[in-house]
Amino acid sequence: MAVLSMSGQPVAPVGLMGRPVYELRGVSKTFAKRNVQALDKVDLTLREGTFSAIIGPSGCGKSTLLKIMAGLQPPSSGSVILEGKPVMGPRRDIGMMFQQATLFPWRTTLENIVLPIEIRDGKAAARAKYDQARQLLDLVGLNGFESVYPSELSGGMAQRAAICRMLITEPAVLLLDEPFSALDELSRDFMNMELQRICLERNATTFLVTHSIPEAVILSDVVYVMSPRPGRFVEAITVDLPRPRTLDMMTDPRFGALVHRIRSHLDKGAFQ
Amino acid sequence: MTQAQSTAAAPLMPEQTVWSEHVSWIDRVPRWVSMVALMVGFLAVWQLVYLIELVSPIILPSPLETIEDLFVVGRNLLTGDYMLKALWVTTQEVLLGFIIAVVFGFALGVLVGETSFGERAVMPYLVAINTMPKVAFAPLFVSWLGFGIASKVALAAFIAFFPVIVGTAAGLHAADQNARMLFKTMGASRWQTLVQLKLPIGMPHFFAGLKNAAVLTVVGAVVGEFLGGGKGFGELIRVAAAQLDTPRVFSLIIYLSLLGLATFWVVAWAQRRFVFWHKETVTEETLGQ
Numbered sequence: 001m002a003v004l005s006m007s008g009q010p011v012a013p014v015g016l017m018g019r020p021v022y023e024l025r026g027v028s029k030t031f032a033k034r035n036v037q038a039l040d041k042v043d044l045t046l047r048e049g050t051f052s053a054i055i056g057p058s059g060c061g062k063s064t065l066l067k068i069m070a071g072l073q074p075p076s077s078g079s080v081i082l083e084g085k086p087v088m089g090p091r092r093d094i095g096m097m098f099q100q101a102t103l104f105p106w107r108t109t110l111e112n113i114v115l116p117i118e119i120r121d122g123k124a125a126a127r128a129k130y131d132q133a134r135q136l137l138d139l140v141g142l143n144g145f146e147s148v149y150p151s152e153l154s155g156g157m158a159q160r161a162a163i164c165r166m167l168i169t170e171p172a173v174l175l176l177d178e179p180f181s182a183l184d185e186l187s188r189d190f191m192n193m194e195l196q197r198i199c200l201e202r203n204a205t206t207f208l209v210t211h212s213i214p215e216a217v218i219l220s221d222v223v224y225v226m227s228p229r230p231g232r233f234v235e236a237i238t239v240d241l242p243r244p245r246t247l248d249m250m251t252d253p254r255f256g257a258l259v260h261r262i263r264s265h266l267d268k269g270a271f272q
Numbered sequence: 273m274t275q276a277q278s279t280a281a282a283p284l285m286p287e288q289t290v291w292s293e294h295v296s297w298i299d300r301v302p303r304w305v306s307m308v309a310l311m312v313g314f315l316a317v318w319q320l321v322y323l324i325e326l327v328s329p330i331i332l333p334s335p336l337e338t339i340e341d342l343f344v345v346g347r348n349l350l351t352g353d354y355m356l357k358a359l360w361v362t363t364q365e366v367l368l369g370f371i372i373a374v375v376f377g378f379a380l381g382v383l384v385g386e387t388s389f390g391e392r393a394v395m396p397y398l399v400a401i402n403t404m405p406k407v408a409f410a411p412l413f414v415s416w417l418g419f420g421i422a423s424k425v426a427l428a429a430f431i432a433f434f435p436v437i438v439g440t441a442a443g444l445h446a447a448d449q450n451a452r453m454l455f456k457t458m459g460a461s462r463w464q465t466l467v468q469l470k471l472p473i474g475m476p477h478f479f480a481g482l483k484n485a486a487v488l489t490v491v492g493a494v495v496g497e498f499l500g501g502g503k504g505f506g507e508l509i510r511v512a513a514a515q516l517d518t519p520r521v522f523s524l525i526i527y528l529s530l531l532g533l534a535t536f537w538v539v540a541w542a543q544r545r546f547v548f549w550h551k552e553t554v555t556e557e558t559l560g561q
């Protein structure tokens with residue numbers, strides 16, 4: 001069922017043989033300032049239209065990995081290839097989302113959503129995207145909130161607006177760093193199902209950092225388990241539950257077995 | 273007591289069973305009532321001190337005399353007499369000083385808050401200059417710029433521009449890590465990050481600096497007039513004080529404080545207009561801190 005890879009490239013399981021979108025080879029990161037080694041030779045291949053999650057103890061280097069993939073930080077060594085081209089800085093075809101929605105209070109919801117367009121192509125281009133932004137608001141169930149300022153949005157609504165802002169540039173890959181972990185559990189489950197729907201609809205290649213094992217399992221095709229610092233992949237676990245996933249699947253014995261398996265890995269890691 | 277005993281057998285009164293929030297009496301009276309009450313109390317104490325001659329009447333006039341003189345000065349101002357001309361001189365000094373302080377303070381604030389050259393090389397000097405007693409520069413400004421309006425404008429601007437620098441620089445550092453990272457993911461240039469992120473986020477800090485500057489320009493202009501003569505309101509105060517006309521000194525100070533209040537409120541108005549998203553605390557709103 002799962003394919004183990006203690007080092008080297010995780011073997012892609014049958015059914016996940018899509019075109020590789022992201023390719024990481026031997027990515028390491030050492031923060032010179034405090035001499036902290038955050039990542040140790042990470043290899044990773046993300047294939048088109050797949051959803052992968054990375055789970056690991058706090059401080060193991062998950063966010064660092066995501067920032068390197070997004071071109072926000074250079075790796076100390078190793079290479080990051082996206083769509084055949086090395087990542088040398090922020091790129092348009094990457095959409096990112098963080099734990100905080102970070103909407104700007106002087107912009108309406110609509111203006112916040114088109115901000116990435118405004119930054120890259122100017123005000124006129126941003127205005128031309130208003131219609132598309134409205135469609136995105138529909139997509140996440142925020143219709144009617146376009147001219148509202150962020151102070152009037154709840155945490156969940158703000159995070160949905162952040163999803164729209166990420167999608168407005170039509171990125172091919174989505175990098176999500178604990179996007180819903182500040183939300184209460186009910187909204188979080190709901191948002192996860194929304195996320196799945198959006199990813200399936202757009203055939204997006206998605207990489208999710210999370211602390212929650214059930215969340216990782218219910219959303220992903222592959223779950224990567226990371227060791228404590230320096231972060232490296234200990235196991236890649238394939239989730240063979242059918243799509244689209246539903247919250248009901250959490251009672252499926254296969255689901256329970258996967259959760260158990262990941263948890264045992266994390267527990268082992270904690271005592272090493 | 274007897275009533276309490278007689279009702280002891282009866283079912284508990286609702287007032288005794290409901291634990292309701294206690295609202296202090298001061299919160300129940302309207303704000304203006306407490307303000308007027310405080311003013312009346314203050315005037316009463318003042319009048320009392322005057323009546324029992326705790327201090328000499330030359331040092332402290334009676335409230336009545338002061339109020340009378342307020343009307344005299346007010347009439348002079350309204351009829352466009354020499355006091356209005358003096359007030360206009362001081363107003364010009366304050367406005368020019370304020371504008372110069374804002375322009376230079378903002379420019380230096382951006383230099384210090386945005387560039388590492390500014391932060392490493394310029395900042396230490398600004399800190400050093402800021403610790404100096406700035407009014408001590410007044411004689412220098414007079415000898416450089418003469419007894420006219422220019423030396424007062426210079427002193428007013430010099431005193432007022434430090435809070436603008438501090439407000440601007442602090443504002444530029446107000447954007448948190450998340451917002452900066454978001455701008456980075458969008459591929460924003462340094463200029464875009466400054467204009468679209470750091471400056472708007474820093475607006476509340478910037479305006480706090482402006483409010484301090486608004487008050488300080490009045491201080492600078494008046495001190496300049498005390499030390500460098502001229503035809504402003506400060507000169508009127510100095511002359512009145514020299515003539516031991518204390519009621520006049522008091523009423524002139526009161527009118528002068530209206531000038532400070534006016535600049536302060538213009539800034540506060542601009543802030544409410546342009547930083548509409550930022551809800552201030554009462555302390556920020558009234559003290560500009």
Ligand SMILES: Nc1ncnc2c1ncn2[C@@H]1O[C@H](COP(=O)(O)OP(=O)(O)O)[C@@H](O)[C@H]1O
Nearest residue numbers: 031034036038057058059060061062063064065
């Ligand atoms: N800019 C930095 N400078 C120095 N150390 C850092 C920096 N960013 C992260 N680290 C360190 O790298 C390690 C991994 O951090 P991070 O990737 O944020 O972990 P995670 O997201 O898995 O919780 C942590 O020990 C953290 O302290």
Ligand SMILES: [Mg+2]
Nearest residue numbers: 062063064177
């Ligand atoms: Mg993290």
